[in-house]
Amino acid sequence: MFDLQMVDWARAQFALTAMYHWLFVPLTLGLSFLCAFFETIYVRTGREEWKNLTRFWMTLFGINFAIGVATGIILEFEFGTNWSNYSWMVGDIFGAPLAIEGIVAFFLEATFFAVMFFGWDRVSKNFHLFSTWMVAIGSNLSALWILVANGWMQYPIGMAFNPDTVRFEMENFWAVLFSPVALAKFTHTTSSSFIVGSFFVIAVSSWYLLKGRHIEMAKKSIIVASVFGLLSATYAAWTGDESAYSNASTQPMKLAAYEGLYDGEKNAGIVALGVVNPAKQPGDQQQPFLFEIKIPGLLSLLANRELGSFVPGINDLVYGNEQEGITSVAARMEKGREAISDLAAYKTAKRAGDATAAEISLARFNTNRDSLGYGYLESPEQTVPSVAITFYAFHIMVFFGTFFLLLFLLFLIFSVKDTLAGKRGLLMLGVGSFFLAMIASQSGWVVAEVGRQPWAIQGLLPVNVATTDIGTGSVQATFFMFLAVFTLLLAAEIKIMLKQIKIGPEGL
């Protein structure tokens, strides 16, 4: 009934669109607040140089904003075209935050975006400043609603299953909105975007300092960006820890995968640096790492906030661990299959008008309802995401995140001392820093999304039953079409952006 290849192409297409979208969004989220800071300083000081500086960064913000919107709209359509079973089953819940994002947050930012861009000489200074802040707040509110939707996929709460419609229906909107996973995701994702935005400003300004152009503007921009970046990197470290802590209770398999932990243990350590053994499979006797540097006991502390506590590994989660009260996937698959057949029996009895049989089937279904999604799995090992991809992506993100703290600090110290212009090595690193920040930011999403495979919705709906029942060919065709269109859009953005950077603030 379901074509597995279709799943692969649908996932590839969504990943392609999401990763392209994520080239533009973090810059929007971070640069919007930096523009608000710059303009607030202009309004406070009344100095024209701050106005020119603000308009320059705002122009680059505008170029980026437009393409971010284009890729985001395509993502929403893919839920309908490629993931219609998913949309059918959870549209009641998942659709709500997406609709609020469009109607409230996006309209807010789009309305004030026009004032911010075209209103410099048409509205008062204070109203223009208000508009700029509204664009920044609106953009980040957009991110909030999208991340609430994503957080719900990672940790589905606040809903009930309706056996008559075979749909999940929302019961508690506030539980969905204030889900601990959603909020950890929002705070971590936006603060990492502030890092990306700050490094963008530092990269362009460093290039100006290397070229000896617009020196005063570049120095001022770097001071503000390095303060924002330093505080954001500190905050992102805290929220990242919160995200991992919530993974331990809501997605233990994801945590085990990105830590490369196969056999659960008390006083579990963290592999700070390692080379994953590509031949290692769940349940076998091979070593998980070809090489590793381990910090003893740290994972137990970070995952459970308790030294010496037990952290389940991949094998515990797949094959069960009676001592720790972990049910095996095989047992849950058995219950899931019973739930599927009881649900079918319930619907048959309902259609036949046999109320007694329907009631019995429904009662039996309800005992195994929580394992329904497991009934669609083909093997217990299917619940293990790619350990290599998640392990490397997670460690790249953490390594760069730590490195960024130091880099922001160096830029702040030398820019305040006004000795930055002579440090060519640091400035060259500054130019490259934006690309490193992009890699770290994309890696974070790889951890989040690859780490929850095979689930479209954690524990409820595997990806292979979430797709639309259409041929692989059409998804393949649109995959390559999108690849070409997005690459053209990206090339266009880079070309326009570089042209504007070469012109500099004087050309405005």
Added chain:
Amino acid sequence: MTALLLGGWVALIFVSYRLSVSMLKKAGKF
């Protein structure tokens, strides 16, 4: 923790602005 995370987020924005201004003043570039 929810209030702490969200409060921290709002504080991050405003403290960043305030600290930027004081650093600009310290560097004589405000």
